[in-house]
């Protein structure tokens with residue numbers, strides 16, 4: 276017997292039970308926990324594709340960063356209905372909601388052709404490093420004194436540095452992370468020159484965003500953020516090519532697990548250049 280008749284409708288992602296979203300992401304082997312979905316729903320907008328009795332078959336989200344920029348993520352169709360046009364149908368709706376904003380997303384291999392056909396252009400490769408942190412994750416010698424803990428009240432200074440690195444203000448994300456992440460800063464001559472955050476995500480802890488003016492500073496921040504996480508599962512996503520940061524992550528037990536591609540539409544990705552603030556670690560695939 277062959278049954279293949281799906282009529283799906285778009286529904287606001289805010290209106291569905293988080294367990295349905297969790298089941299959707301588990302179905303494509305993504306590590307998000309229900310709390311991660313709730314955090315993302317508090318930061319952005321999106322749709323789910325549901326059938327007549329409310330079962331969820333797909334999702335797509337967008338996250339405004341100020342007035343002119345947005346990131347796109349959580350684009351999933353359940354394996355049973357993949358390659359039937361559902362991904363494109365959801366993306367058309369999300370792109371209409373995004374309007375004229377310049378857009379950034381991180382694409383899996385499965386979604387690459389779809390995004391390119393929608394006008395997105397490749398910019399960089401994202402390297403997903405993860406694993407159980409080892410004793411190598413000890414503080415980098417001589418750097419401990421340079422790193423300070425930043426309290427939620429200090430988020431304004433962090434957000435200004437983040438805007439310089441990301442190329443757009445991310446006020447909603449910064450406000451959310453101020454309440455949920457541990458923040459470390461790197462100060463030189465009284466000026467904040469780098470910051471990093473860590474928070475619970477997926478299988479353990481994610482370190483990101485990681486903003487610095489050089490790979491060396493990024494390593495200093497990463498090592499401070501790995502402090503106390505020995506034996507715990509940690510993830511860092513970075514667009515850096517092989518170099519001090521990725522060598523450090525490998526040595527700390529965070530092996531290269533997978534890659535995705537950053538694509539943009541409307542403007543190129545802000546480059547990472549030594550001597551000025553750059554994004555050395557992503558906040559999340561959906562948030563760039």
Ligand SMILES: CC(C)(COP(=O)(O)OP(=O)(O)OC[C@H]1O[C@@H](n2cnc3c(N)ncnc32)[C@H](O)[C@@H]1OP(=O)(O)O)[C@@H](O)C(=O)NCCC(=O)NCCS
Pocket residue numbers: 303349350351352353356357358359360361362363364381382383384385386388389392
């Ligand atoms: C990527 C994904 C959302 C695409 O959804 P979909 O409903 O299959 O998409 P569509 O049916 O609209 O197909 C869109 C295009 O992608 C192609 N495509 C679909 N699945 C593909 C796959 N596994 N590998 C390569 N191309 C694929 C289709 O052929 C189609 O191209 P065409 O229009 O040129 O023929 C879906 O495969 C998925 O959820 N994958 C797992 C999670 C994931 O990787 N999400 C993307 C995050 S960036």
